[in-house]
Amino acid sequence: MDPPTSAAHHSPDDEAAAFFRAAPPLRDRDAVAASLAAFVARHRARAGAGGGGGPPAVAGVVCVTSGGTTVPLEQRCVRYIDNFSSGQRGAASTEYFLKAGYAVIFVHRRGSKQPYCRFLPEDSFLDLFELGEGSEIQVPESHTTVVKTAISSYRKAIDEGLLLKLPFTTIFEYLQLLQLVSTAMNCLERHGMFYCAAAVSDFYVPWESMAKHKIQSAGGPLNMQLSQVPKMLFILRNHWAPSAFCVSFKLETDPDILIQKAEAALRKYGMNVVVANELANYKDVVVMVTSSGKTTVSRRSKEDDLEEQLIGLLVKMHSDHTKQSNPDQEK
């Protein structure tokens, strides 16, 4: 593998432009852009953006990103670097945003957890079903309520046009999707929200310096040099959707550096909120870091979702954000 060119001395804008120039183009880009434009247009006036009269029919439009991105190590991809993320947080949060009256663009890793499917057995959904005497499909009584609620909530969100699902696998697909979604959402101004829960790779192999074929193991140990992925949250905040309410996540395994890294991200990328979480207990506790301070959110019990409280607090903050008269972004 050729050594990738270092981009450390360029500006964030230059780095982002170089990344997109070299990335393999998104498949179905036009179809995705069209479905996005239609989704945003349908909800723009309903969210109260663009000066439409009457009370808003949706609380806002939120882009939820979920799951990990992959970094291909070969152009014809057999091996890749992946980030740990089940997509549990993004899927749960999507349910609570829908419940709070938002329209949701769910940008998710293919195969990651989906809204209303979180209760499923890990490996085989068939473990949930059996055939009755008349060969009708049955669910064990213990699961009947949860399965029926899931089916009806999901159908409602889809049938009412409140949920748009956009899948990605690689870091190249993810960042191109993020750009498409955020430039499409820019017209929502303060009524748009980004909830970036995806686990995005920090390092990647630039496409042009990538091995074309599967790397052979006969050559002994493998040496790789990976480049840093440009910090696209900065570009999102400064160019793509400057008035939106932006929430990002910081995951660390070392609690000693977590809050400090979250505060640095808040400043550096101009986020409204950075949600700090630790791998060891991310389902039980997070810290919301904002310019006015820190708020710890803890799960009430094993039966509750942390996301219910988290989304409740964020919806309130976003509502305050939309009421601010200054159309410029705050930092």
Added chain:
Amino acid sequence: MDPPTSAAHHSPDDEAAAFFRAAPPLRDRDAVAASLAAFVARHRARAGAGGGGGPPAVAGVVCVTSGGTTVPLEQRCVRYIDNFSSGQRGAASTEYFLKAGYAVIFVHRRGSKQPYCRFLPEDSFLDLFELGEGSEIQVPESHTTVVKTAISSYRKAIDEGLLLKLPFTTIFEYLQLLQLVSTAMNCLERHGMFYCAAAVSDFYVPWESMAKHKIQSAGGPLNMQLSQVPKMLFILRNHWAPSAFCVSFKLETDPDILIQKAEAALRKYGMNVVVANELANYKDVVVMVTSSGKTTVSRRSKEDDLEEQLIGLLVKMHSDHTKQSNPDQEK
């Protein structure tokens, strides 16, 4: 990250022993070993092994491995290297082995495709269901037959004790499982079969030289040196289950080196069959490489599974293998 020690000058046995010594121990090892022992004991006499009288009730016991292994880059794993594999081949093959009368140990990557679930929509199984007027669970008529067949075939395999599912994620878990399964299956002698369709990492970071915490991106580009994973098929063939019928897979992206690499694997690891496939068309055509020659297997139509023919041929070869009187392995 410290540079890993090179193991290139050691014997395969030494390398394997060193790998297992350093690997983090398998969780639930005792429970897995117990369920394996019970499964093999139940089917041993039924398969005609161990000198039991009467016609065999199962055609044999096969271990199907499926899906890709991950290589953690950090001990508290946030990032890992993964191998492309949906698990489609392993899941489909498991169905055809069950249909051919085998008991199957399905060693699979968590979250990969499962037997009888292959028809599912990619992301949301909820897309398949709706609620009827009496709020009963319904499947659109176009899918009724396939869903009901899946539920009944799956239930039959589970209820009759013919399918044992063992999940893995990392290369450490996979190779420890493979050792447990193959040593448990050794008593089946020639009635045991290994169908190693999992996409196993060639490179890994030895546990003791791995970063403890998430690797920080502030340090600029990331350099990694990866070691070669010991070739465990050699150990399986020579120590763990020497009389079994062994089928392995070779996947390449470059057709020019594929057959030559498959033939090398056949010789080097003493496989009975190496199935050669190319990333670009692995669903449509494979080449079965044996010591007596090559057989190309092509899918008959888009509606057919290549695995149906492939398993048909392998079952025949395995049946011949069990009839050979020489208890030593053939190569």
